[in-house]
Amino acid sequence: MQRATLDLWVGLFVITGIGALLVLSLKIGNLETYHSGGDTYVISGNFENIGGLKVRAPVKSSGVVVGRVADIQFSTKTYDAIVTLNIENRYQFPKDTFASILTAGLLGEQYVGLDAGGDEVMLEEGDTIMRTNSAVVLEEMIGRFLFDKASENDDF
Template sequence: MKQTKLEFLVGVFVLLGLAAIAYLTVKLGGGSLLGGDTYALEARFSSVSGLNTGSSVLVAGVPVGRVEAIRVEPSEYTAIVSFRVMSDLRLPTDSMASIKTTGLIGDKYVALSPGADETFLKAGERITMTESSVDIESLIGKMAFGSVSEETEKAPPP
């Protein structure tokens, strides 16, 4: 009888431990156990370099959603980013979407800057004011190699 009780208690302890690990995995991964109440929006960017599906969407530095999909608009050679935000977040129609970087070479995310319009974006609508990502590598390359090429142009021929 004691052996059965001990096995039962160990089983309960193991199940509680697994449930805690599953909960922490979902929460630390930025997910939601119940799916949460969200709505979809999209934005068009000329460049989304470094942005990935699953990247965060932030307002004032606070996570409010996730990037769901990134696709190319073939007719205009632009990127369309589809993302979901919390349903209690009402964004004015003149809001702006920017692609930012955490730190100097950190992860990319979509930063939303709410506008002041009286009307609000509805599910599935597109944010029209956008600011594309800055490619740090190309900027550093231009600075490094641009200054070298300028100096070689100034040098007199041998």
């Protein structure tokens, strides 16, 4: 085989391979959104129970992704979970914003939902969200349901 032909094929192969890697990273993975909000600010919130929330889970408001979960820690002072959120700079939220851990669909992944409040003052870098709502844990819900049923029966 001629040297030039060989080089051509290998060149095509390498370009195709790197192209495939780029497609994987940009089109299929979310590298674009990963750093797109290069400028983010950090807020945190304490949750009594985070359920199955994971680091890098999306933070959504009205269904729009506005940030990502940066870190999850357990606090030995308050005995609850501290969730740190990276929010894109272009999305500002009032101080009294309500954060809750929600589930996409019945069995989908969990994410943090933000409901904007009415405060004039906006959340800033390092602020803590005061109003939070824990994840709905299926077992607890079933337990509460059974307990209610049982107490209903007691009436009779």
